[in-house]
Amino acid sequence: MSPIAITIILLLVALVLFGSEKLPVDIVGLILVIGLVVTGILTVNEGVSGFGDNIIITIGGLFVLTGGLIKTGIVDLIGRRLYKISGNNEFLLTALVMSVAAISASVLKNTTTTAMFVPVVLGLANRARVAPSKLMMPLAFGAILGGSCTLIGTSTNLAVSSALQRYNMPPFSMFELTPVGIFTVVFGMIYMLLVGRKMLPNIGGADESLTEQYHIREYVSELLVLRGSTLIGKTLGEANINLELDLNVLGIMRDGENRIAPRPDERIEAGDSLIVEGRLANILNVKGEAGLEIKYDFELNDRALEGDGIELFEVMVMRNSRLVGQNLKTLNFRRTYDLTVLAINRHGETFLEKISGVNLKFGDVLLVQGNRKTIEPFVVERDFLFLEDVSASSMRTAKRPWAIAAFALFLALSLSKIVIGVEVPLAIAVLLGVMLLLATKTVRYAELYSLIDLRLLVLIACMMS
Structure with a gap:
């Protein structure tokens, strides 16, 4: 059989496998390359040559640059x-x-x-x-x-x-x-x-x-209006928090325990506590957007947020937990558990109370911040059911200029031949952008390879071979 006929047959087999979706696309690509090498159509070096092409580096780097845009919101x-x-x-x-x-x-x-x-x-x-x-x-x-x-x-x-x-x-x-x-x-x-x-x-x-698949769980949280916030002096209608921040304002706390119904004509003041409901990513993103901050039981700065071992977790209150029927204030939750509750999700139910005053129920999902080792003993004792590590959902809004700068650097270098007559290879241009993201911690090294779709890279390398 001629090499052309063998190649066409192998390509048809690959197309059938792609269409059937019985095997992952990268595995089909590898099978095609192996078939071409075994039949003598390609040498071993030719069969793996695609993996050494600079295109693979370029595409992998683009995945990381895109990850920088996502991580910064x-x-x-x-x-x-x-x-x-x-x-x-x-x-x-x-x-x-x-x-x-x-x-x-x-x-x-x-x-x-x-x-x-x-x-x-x-x-x-x-x-x-x-x-x-x-x-x-x-x-x-x-x-x-x-x-x-x-x-x-x-x-x-x-x-x-x-x-x-x-x-x-x-x-x-x-x-x-x-x-x-x-x-x-x-x-x-x-x-x-x-x-x-x-x-x-x-x-x-x-x-x-669909919302469950993409992790769109609604939380209720308490946000503090910081001095200098762009919302101060605006009415709720003018601030349009629902549209701008994708958060629903359930109530306003002012001067201690005074509860104010969220009327559209109610003006926002510095120091107000807004009881809001919304997605996890939107709640965590508020400080960089409008001068709001999640109200903690204690002062928490950015260094504490990014400290070693400090992560965000979702935990569910179990049926026989000692937390059931009590609130965060009476439990002295921060000192007792060495964890901070940022928000509460109660499926199908909203509430207008301060987070610290909400009596916990079986099934409540708490968004907590702390060390994984601190949580584990309470999981063992059946106080909590560990659901998920959601640290990656926290937007690094302060790093947005660096994410944009990294991408601008890549584009500028890719146009260098037109502008200054000196050509910078695309692979080098994209790698310099990635290095800028890593140097500024816009993208952290631990998450670097998780941003790259390795299956796609393998498929492309196989098709190039």
């Missing part, structure tokens, strides 16, 4: 701004999602763009009362179209550019594909908005499993 901020502009207008929201996806994919890569915006778009669909499928498919299409605009927009462009060099031809420049790509994006969006949008399935709706 920039992606979540974009989502809130999109809803502020579009409101519940499905047509406008679809257009904005596709536009942002296309622009992001042109510089972030279409795969990473889709992955980082999936939770954001699910949240937008929930708030706008739109079926998730009506926005998820436009997100995917926008990312695919936008990826065609630049060299780094899609793995295919990078692979073709690398192949050109093997045949002694000049590689693509960063924006060589842009003129054609822009036309593709414009006409693709027009089609989707005028025709394709009407053909999208109406799947998802208020499916609770």
Whole structure:
């Protein structure tokens, strides 16, 4: 059998395996490479050559740069701004999602763009009362179209550019594909908005499993209005906390125990305690957004938040726990347990009391901060059921300038040949951006490799071989 026939047969087998989804895509890629080597189509060195290509480093680095944008809350901020502009207008929201996806994919890569915006778009669909499928498919299409605009927009462009060099031809420049790509994006969006949008399935709706899958649990927490906050002097209606911060204000505590109903015309004052309900990420993100701070039982600075061994956990109060029927104040929780409760989730129920005064019930989920070793004895004694380590949900809003600077550095170096006539390889440019993220602790070394989709890298390497 000729080498061409063997290659075609192996490719058809790979396509069937891809379509059946019985095996992970990276495993299928490895099987294809092994088949080509065993049949003599490729030598061993040729079979593994894709793993040593600089494209793998470039794509892996882009995953980390994207992780920096996610860790600092920039992606979540974009989502809130999109809803502020579009409101519940499905047509406008679809257009904005596709536009942002296309622009992001042109510089972030279409795969990473889709992955980082999936939770954001699910949240937008929930708030706008739109079926998730009506926005998820436009997100995917926008990312695919936008990826065609630049060299780094899609793995295919990078692979073709690398192949050109093997045949002694000049590689693509960063924006060589842009003129054609822009036309593709414009006409693709027009089609989707005028025709394709009407053909999208109406799947998802208020499916609770979607929110559970993406960890959207509602917490009630107490926020302190800091001096210098942009909210001081504004009414609740003017502050529009629900839209700006995606938090629902349940009540205001002022001058000790005085409870004020959250009327739209009630003005916010320095020192007010706002009882709010919202997602974990939004509660943890408040200080960087509007001069608010989670109200602790004791003063807690950023160093304490980032100290060695200090993490965020979700724990559930067990049926026979000594906590049942008592509140944090009577338990002297901080001193007794050496843990700090930041928020409480009571499924299907909200409350207007200060967090320290809430009588705990079986099934309450507490968002606590402390050392894992401190929690373990109480888990053993069945006071708590350990649910999850949610430390990664804490946004590093103070690091946003560094996340943006790292990406700007990468883009600037990738354009160096056009600007100053000196070419900096893309792999080196992206690695310098990653080094900046690590040096400033915008991305921590312990989480570095968790940001990289190794399955995709293996698949790309196999396909290049």
